[in-house]
Amino acid sequence: MLIDSESRLSFEKSTPGRRGAALPKKKLLTKGASELVPHSLRRQNAAELPELTEPEVVRHFVNLSKKNFSIDTHFYPLGSCSMKYNPKVNEWAAGLDSFALVHPLQPEETIQGWLRIYNELEQDLKEITGMDRFTLQPAAGAQGELCGMMIVRAYHSSRGDHSRRRVLVPDSSHGTNPATAALLGYEVVQIKSNARGRVDLEELRRNLDHRTACLMLTNPNTLGLFEEEILEITQLVHKAGALLYYDGANFNALLGIARPGDMGFDIVHLNLHKTFSTPHGGGGPGSGPVGVKEKLVPFLPLPLVEKVKDRYAFKGNGPQSIGRLKAFHGQSGMILRAYVYIRTLGLSGLKQVSEDAILNANYLKERLKEFFPVAVDEPCMHEFVLSAKPAVPKGLHAIDVGKRLLDFGFHAPTVHFPLVVPEALMIEPTETESKETLDRFADALIQIRHEIDTNPDVVKNAPHSLPIRRPDEVLAARNPILTYQDFCESNQNPSVGAQLIAPEYKGAINRAPTIL
């Protein structure tokens, strides 16, 4: 069967006349929409949304949820993503009426509680990172990067220094780094890593000059390695008149252990949804606060929150500010959750986060390295990278190993990244996993290693236990069906639609509302 009832869309379950919500009937005016809005400004054809009762809607979405892996159901060792447990007290706090039902444009005297949260989280992040000031406005890590690089640009141009058109990134960097720099018109120069997976100082020296605006660095880097020569690096970059940007994706390794501010970074972005436990939500919302050193404070986006005596107030930034990055103040719900997390853990708990994250990563690496070669065999920080190279002679790749892991009830690691390691399997266990879970995971990977030699087909064709297997991504891109409307159209076109629609299902599709 090509489509079973489980993969039907809400649109395909629709029956005319059904409804899933009851709204007030009573109108206050005798005039209706047709008198309140001229005909030409009104919608002429009804929006054909699905028509289902509340129980149908509930069953639809609950059944869909069951087709997901999640951190509350599965171990999720995704490198550089810090898939840690999302504490429930955070959710409790964000759901409080006194926080959730507050409008962002209310007068300051009616939002003192929220402003206090903003202010105190900023103080905490300053202390944890060693930076002088934070904006909590950026909506995600990538927007934090954009904010940071806008500050870089504004800083250099405020000094009349317009020759700095280059941004340096290591070849192991996250894809967002070069993408962000390029978005602002910078030329991106890739710095090769040395044999130990770190920034090659010689290579860096060669590329640093009066044209360099910034070096973007992740520390520990995407190989999970601490940049041991970080002080030399920051010194070199500063001597060349450029700035240093810290990509905080891997900050989960350093809580209470080392601070980017002390290393010499000028700008830092953090991911509250990684290090500070706010849920990933299936791909957002995130939150990407940006911290800077004193000399860059005037460039921060507006507004900031200040404490004046015992009251909190918004303060617009001056004329050098890069401006506004999103409507209102920030991802408030995420900011509150991160605040609760920091208060729950306290100083010792935060330090324990990084220590256990590092210990878990090193332990797993040790258990696995004889089965899959480790990219750089040294003590790692919170993550490490293995290579699935031993699978290649059998026609298998890192992605196949990842898919096979799904059958064991583990999410795949980050695969084929960083690009500097062939067949990379990037593994970040986080601190909230037990030794038993790590052992089960290691056992699974070891078994897969064995299967590669003895039964490669079982790996090649994995996963075997999930609702679908190896969807055709080429077909999806060549012939994009991005909406139900597209689907109905392709249904008219036998060459495409026929592949997607089971003959036994044709009847049901014809019963669905026509929206073409």
Next chain:
Amino acid sequence: MHYHPLTAEDRRAMLETIGVGRFEDLLAGIPQKLKTRGLSLPEATSELELRRALEEIGRENRSTKNALSFLGGGSYEHFIPAALPQLLSRNEFYTAYTPYQPEASQGTLQTIFEYQSLISELTGMAVSNASHYDGATSLAEAGLLALRHTGRRKLLVSRATHPHYRQVLRTYVESADFTVEEIGFDKEGRFQREEFESLLTDEVGGVVFQTPNFFGVVENLEKVAELVHRKGALLILAANPMSLGVLRPPGEWGADMATGEGQPLGVPLGFGGPYLGYFAVTKELVRKIPGRLAGMTIDGEGRRAFVLTLQAREQHIRRERASSNICTNEALLALAACIYLTLLGKEGIREVGELNLDRANYLREEIAKLKGFRVAREAPIFNEFVVFSEKPFAEIEKKLIPQGILPGIDPSSFYPELKNAFIVCATETKSKEDLDRFAKALKEI
């Protein structure tokens, strides 16, 4: 720490497996002088104490639970069916990661696909992406797309567009070395047609209007798309999705891109975020749309499957050649909007739009009757409108807040010419008693 499972015995055994004597040996690569000593942070708080403290801090906020709020301006109080937060709190949804492994994420992927379908249908556009950070950033990304697509350097934006959106648009567009010019509005709060036509030159790559605009006015965009397209530019409309059950959608106005704030669709006020920006385009622009897209395909056994698609545009593949640096959407908020629209359905979305029209127009008529207040009445409104007062707004606020009424938004910091004016919003959440109480309180000032 109750989130951290390793016991002392575990740690000892693990260090032994690793082959180091002490945990500190694993940190040998960190220069000694960089090691943090003694941060100034409080120690752990128990859940019981923390919850008490948070409730205390919460009391320093005024919520719509203990105030009658007439604030809108891009963040709206709407009815949220009880089923919605329950579904949204399914652990499998909110604690999942980005759906990079389709086999393990069909739930999230199908809901994104349904969200894209619902937004396309509502806006009358061909394709929607999986959502953006918020209404302001989706508008800014649309502006950039228009300029890159046309190869031109200037955007026109109506000054009646939300001030924060215009600020964000400037931040994005100017940082890419493009320029923005603004179109003024008339005394009813509608964009100035003559000014728009005179500013629309061959340099312009995109034109932005919001409807209903910041003043609540439903713009008449007759012939606008035609004029914009004749000049070779693209039309971007920012529409409140909540209005589109009754108001003419961007697609029917001939827009090339529709963007806006999705918060009205089932997301609580939440002090301004997280929200979601919707972003929908014509067929022609589909391969240029920034952000994530879910698509339908089949798997090896011919089963229907959903995947992230057209990823060749994205940063993790293309690095510095990507069309945007975006690597998330607002998946959980898009799910909220998806559930909301599915619950409301075809009839519900029209009815809720009509209720908003009804409540706002009723309140406008009641305030128009009051001495000392004036409202513009010619232009149609959706759920908010401008009130001009003889008294300064600060004085009105000062009198009404102690009575538990938040009377509206002061636009004067963004529009100095709108002195003693305030913007009032009334959605379906307001009963006749609520609206009459507000009018009475204004009368007694």
